[in-house]
Amino acid sequence: MKTENQKAWFFVLPVLLLVAFNALVPIMTVVNYSVQETFGNNVFFWQGLDWFEQILRSDRFQAALGRQFLFTFLILIIEIPLGIIIALSMPKKGMWVPVCLVLMALPMLIPWNVVGAMWNIFTLPKIGLLGYFMNDVLGVNYDMTQDPLAAWITIIVMDVWHWTSLVVLLSYAGLVSIPDAYYQAAKIDGASPWKVFRYIQLPKMKTVLTIAILLRFMDSFNIYTEPFVLTGGGPGNSTTLLSIDLVKIALGQFDLGPAAAMSLIYFAITLLVSWLFYTLMTKDDAK
Amino acid sequence: MTIELKSAVKTIRGITHIKPTSLVLETGHFNVLLGQTGSGKTSLIKLMAGLDPLASGEVWMDGRDVSKLSTQKRNISLVHQFFVNYPQMTVFDNIASPLRVAGMAKSEIQGRVEEAADILQLRPMLNRRPQELSGGQQQRCALARAIAKESRAVFLDEPLANLDYKLREELREQLPELFAERGAVVVYATSEPEEALLLGGRTALMDDGVVTQFGPTAEIYRKPGNLTAARVFSDPPINAARMSKVGTTATLDTGASWTVSGAAADLADGDYTLAIRPHHVTPVPAGTDYVKLSGKVLVTELSGSESSAHFELGAEGWVSLAHGVHPYEVGEAHDFYMDASQAFYFSEDGRLVA
Numbered sequence: 001m002k003t004e005n006q007k008a009w010f011f012v013l014p015v016l017l018l019v020a021f022n023a024l025v026p027i028m029t030v031v032n033y034s035v036q037e038t039f040g041n042n043v044f045f046w047q048g049l050d051w052f053e054q055i056l057r058s059d060r061f062q063a064a065l066g067r068q069f070l071f072t073f074l075i076l077i078i079e080i081p082l083g084i085i086i087a088l089s090m091p092k093k094g095m096w097v098p099v100c101l102v103l104m105a106l107p108m109l110i111p112w113n114v115v116g117a118m119w120n121i122f123t124l125p126k127i128g129l130l131g132y133f134m135n136d137v138l139g140v141n142y143d144m145t146q147d148p149l150a151a152w153i154t155i156i157v158m159d160v161w162h163w164t165s166l167v168v169l170l171s172y173a174g175l176v177s178i179p180d181a182y183y184q185a186a187k188i189d190g191a192s193p194w195k196v197f198r199y200i201q202l203p204k205m206k207t208v209l210t211i212a213i214l215l216r217f218m219d220s221f222n223i224y225t226e227p228f229v230l231t232g233g234g235p236g237n238s239t240t241l242l243s244i245d246l247v248k249i250a251l252g253q254f255d256l257g258p259a260a261a262m263s264l265i266y267f268a269i270t271l272l273v274s275w276l277f278y279t280l281m282t283k284d285d286a287k
Numbered sequence: 288m289t290i291e292l293k294s295a296v297k298t299i300r301g302i303t304h305i306k307p308t309s310l311v312l313e314t315g316h317f318n319v320l321l322g323q324t325g326s327g328k329t330s331l332i333k334l335m336a337g338l339d340p341l342a343s344g345e346v347w348m349d350g351r352d353v354s355k356l357s358t359q360k361r362n363i364s365l366v367h368q369f370f371v372n373y374p375q376m377t378v379f380d381n382i383a384s385p386l387r388v389a390g391m392a393k394s395e396i397q398g399r400v401e402e403a404a405d406i407l408q409l410r411p412m413l414n415r416r417p418q419e420l421s422g423g424q425q426q427r428c429a430l431a432r433a434i435a436k437e438s439r440a441v442f443l444d445e446p447l448a449n450l451d452y453k454l455r456e457e458l459r460e461q462l463p464e465l466f467a468e469r470g471a472v473v474v475y476a477t478s479e480p481e482e483a484l485l486l487g488g489r490t491a492l493m494d495d496g497v498v499t500q501f502g503p504t505a506e507i508y509r510k511p512g513n514l515t516a517a518r519v520f521s522d523p524p525i526n527a528a529r530m531s532k533v534g535t536t537a538t539l540d541t542g543a544s545w546t547v548s549g550a551a552a553d554l555a556d557g558d559y560t561l562a563i564r565p566h567h568v569t570p571v572p573a574g575t576d577y578v579k580l581s582g583k584v585l586v587t588e589l590s591g592s593e594s595s596a597h598f599e600l601g602a603e604g605w606v607s608l609a610h611g612v613h614p615y616e617v618g619e620a621h622d623f624y625m626d627a628s629q630a631f632y633f634s635e636d637g638r639l640v641a
Contacts, residue, residue: 181367184338189385190359203374 033260051261061262063237064245065269071241072220075159079216080209082160083167087175088201090168101172104165112162116229119158123230144231148238155227155239162226163216170212174205210281214274221270242266288314288349288439290335290472295344297334304330306497307344312472312489317463319483319504320476322493322519328476330496332442335474337361348439361440364433364471368445370425372417378404378428379413385436403435406465423454430458434465440472447482459485480522484508492516513637514560523565523595526605530561530632537561537627541601545578545627550641559640560633565595565608567629570621577624580605587615598623 034052037045055061090100110118125131125143134142144150178200186196224243227233233240233248240248246266250259290312297305305327312318320328333339335346337358345354353361364385372381382400391399404410407427417425426446433441443462447455463486466473475486483490483504490504492511499519500512511517517525529540533556538544547554568580582598582605595608596615607623615621632641 179369179371181369181371184333184336184358184365184367185371185373187338187358188336188363188365190388191384195388199373199375 030260030263033256034264036257038256047257051257052265055258055262055265060245061265064240064242067238067240068221068242071155071223072217074156075163075220076213076216078156078160079164079167080213083164083212084171084205084209086164086168087171088197090172092176101169104168104172106165107162108165110162112225113229115158115162116226119154119161119226120230123154146235148235151231151235151239155230158226158230159220159223163219166215167212170208171205174208175201178204206281210278213281214277217277218270218274221273288470288472289347290440290474291347292331292335293345293347295334295346296342297330297339298342299339303342304496305334306495308498310491310498310501312474314470314472316473317466317486317488318472318474319486319488319490320474320493321478321480321483321490322476323478326493326519327496328478328493329444331493331498332365332444332474332476335440336363336365336442338365362436362438363440363442364436364438365442365444366426366429366433366446368448370417370422370429370449372425372428372432374417377414377416378409378420378431381417381428382409382431382435385432399435399437400431403431406434407431423450423458426450426458430465434469437469438471440474441466441469443473443475445476445478448477462486463488480508480520483520490520492519494519510639511631512639514562514633515637517562517631517633517639521564523606523608525562525564526568526600526603527560527562528600528603528605529558531558532556539580539601541580543578543580545576547627548576549628551630551632554632554641558635560635560637561630562633563625563627563630565606567626568605568607568623569609569626570596570607570613570615570623571609572624574626576627578627580623580625581620582623584615584617584619584621587617596621596623 035047035049037047039045086104091097107115120128122128123130123142123144125135125145131142131144134140141147142150144154182200182204183196186200191199222243223241224247227239227241228244228247231239233244243266246259246262249255249262290310292308292310294307294309295305296303296307308331320331322328330339334341337346337353337356341354345352347353348361372378373384376384379400382403383396386396386399400413401410404413407430409424409427409431412420412424412428417428420428426449430446433443446462447458450458459482462475477483477486487504489502490507491498491501492507493499494515500507500516507516508520511520514527518527531538532547532551532554535546535548535552536544537547537551539561569577572579580600582600584596584598585604586597588595589612593608593610594613594615595606596613597604597606598621599605605623631639634640
């Protein structure tokens with residue numbers, strides 16, 4: 001006779017506890033704030049979905065969301081192709097491989113707030129190397145503290161500098177895993193370099209590129225530290241991305257209810273877009 | 288159609304992969320490159336295909352020097368041990384790809400692809416992608432590409448090594464037919480002696496980056512030019528032992544002795560290496576002139592209708608391969624009988640002398 005009991009649940013318990021503390025409890029706290037008005041001394045009033053409605057209707061949120069999408073779109077459209085091109089031009093074997101890999105990894109090793117500070121000092125007019133060079137040597141009017149366009153260009157270039165390496169390293173890993181036999185087959189058929197890329201390298205890089213695009217989407221969509229240190233969201237609100245706006249509401253104005261509602265909306269959007277990306281990119285394999 | 292190597296040499300970063308090799312490969316039969324892993328079979332194929340540059344020497348095709356010609360212009364096909372197909376293309380497009388690059392008319396491509404697909408039974412799969420096929424089908428797709436191309440030379444680099452047993456047998460039977468009337472030079476690399484024998488034609492034995500012997504397969508099997516060749520062309524490995532001959536009496540280092548006859552009787556007195564294939568060493572004597580050997584049985588294997596026993600003969604490990612099931616006791620001494628008339632005799636420097 002087989003004895004049946006419920007002991008197996010004990011084995012699930014550790015994971016349950018971990019997930020609870022890791023995700024469930026913090027999120028529920030946020031959900032809690034998002035449906036109530038909070039006063040001092042822990043006095044709460046039920047608000048229902050008012051905060052969500054208020055956030056979704058507010059021009060401020062819509063503008064920040066628009067900027068966020070624009071930022072993410074721009075960095076993806078620059079970093080992904082650029083990363084692939086750099087990976088393709090890196091040596092596949094020999095003594096330069098480790099050198100290239102270390103050089104590529106360097107920007108990613110720098111703490112994020114240091115990246116922001118570096119670029120701030122680098123680009124300040126008069127003081128910064130780049131600022132001085134652009135204004136006083138080239139005579140181009142460049143001031144990211146005053147000019148929104150200059151500020152945008154600067155945060156985009158900074159992110160490209162900081163994170164293209166990730167795409168490079170992932171693509172490179174995909175590239176070196178392609179057996180020589182494929183290149184030989186292409187050579188025998190007389191395929192052009194474009195066809196080699198289109199029919200051998202790209203399909204073989206697909207998995208890692210999916211990961212690269214997802215990671216870059218999520219990271220850039222949630223970006224906070226570097227642009228905050230670099231521009232502080234300015235000039236005006238021109239580089240106030242979603243997370244910067246969120247922190248302004250939550251900590252600057254201490255509006256916990258709206259901030260919590262905005263957090264949840266923010267989270268939902270990130271999740272939804274990631275899911276869309278993933279589904280679209282892996283559609284072919286599922287067949 | 289011929290491929291000719293004229294003292295071709297290949298070196299990569301100072302290491303010689305192919306020592307000066309001269310070889311004439313012809314159409315009409317399989318040219319088998321037989322050698323162990325690392326003996327230079329693939330290197331030699333890459334040289335002929337133009338995938339790797341020659342360090343010195345020449346490669347000729349059809350009486351023309353093609354040493355400087357790019358791979359594409361040599362008009363060749365290559366089928367790998369790994370199933371190499373373009374992952375994003377359908378089977379049809381895979382087979383058609385070299386024809387498209389060559390700028391062939393659509394209707395002709397259609398015809399050629401369908402013909403090749405029929406030969407390899409790929410018709411129902413023409414619209415699928417390679418990853419949706421089984422391993423055998425993927426390799427057939429690669430073979431179909433080589434056939435549809437109708438190239439001057441087809442290189443098959445251990446094409447069956449990654450297939451399961453049944454499929455391997457099936458494809459091995461079909462391969463000679465597939466290429467028989469195509470007029471291309473077919474070069475087939477393998478590490479299995481049995482495969483070389485089954486495919487027939489001519490065999491080039493390779494060892495350490497050099498072709499040690501080239502000729503009709505059966506002839507090489509019967510008369511391996513040296514001890515290394517005999518070792519390469521035997522599976523399980525050939526048995527060898529040191530031997531001395533005085534008058535008509537041969538004596539192994541381990542003590543067994545017998546009266547030599549035939550060509551071996553004419554050998555000058557002295558030391559030789561005797562080599563004998565495992566199936567000429569049996570646990571039961573089949574004739575009165577069989578030489579009795581005795582050794583401790585180390586490992587026994589039963590494969591279908593044959594049993595093999597690995598046993599110690601002096602310092603050497605010997606193998607016996609015999610029909611039927613034989614009762615061996617591992618760890619115990621057992622008597623074996625060698626058909627000395629089938630033995631090869633090699634001189635001190637490794638050449639076949641009788």
